[in-house]
Amino acid sequence: GESVGLHLPTLSVQEGDNSIINCAYSNSASDYFIWYKQESGKGPQFIIDIRSNMDKRQGQRVTVLLNKTVKHLSLQIAATQPGDSAVYFCAEINSGYSTLTFGKGTMLLVSP
């Protein structure tokens, strides 16, 4: 919804640029990570995931990078389009505890 975007860091890019959204996670025991996209008025939507035994995974126009040494996750979006404008969340899971912890989110604004 519209209130989701308040207080969020914002990344503004031009259409066609590549976007990089960063996320620092907190638990060194987390072994599974997910990026979600949330458009206004909708629930989070799965984009891409990565397990802790990998450091890079590619999807269609998106790439996730995982650096376990510094507990950092990034989402790269190639050739960003206006339809990519949304709030993006990373989430970490410790499979042993069955709970999912979300980051605060980053708002991506794409101008034509």
Add this chain to the structure above:
Amino acid sequence: EAQVTQNPRYLITVTGKKLTVTCSQNMNHEYMSWYRQDPGLGLRQIYYSMNVEVTDKGDVPEGYKVSRKEKRNFPLILESPSPNQTSLYFCASSLSPGQPQHFGDGTRLSIL
């Protein structure tokens, strides 16, 4: 179509009046979860359920109850709502905690 359905989508009510938000999924998922989303705080897990008759507290369970009598349904119950429970609520489901969750479109609750 695979989906998670929440009802109602919007509700304005008064302090102390019991309410239930329903959640239903048609994907035969075992894992279901409730979140609340607040500006500046992101998504926080309220309760989750690993399977029928198995529920556990998440990060912010105070003031909420859940039940899981059937695999497809996971209602969220506010026995005596208070204004600090005004928020945007999401239900989600997945095959297991280690799989991406499918989210409903949210329920916006306002407690006056």
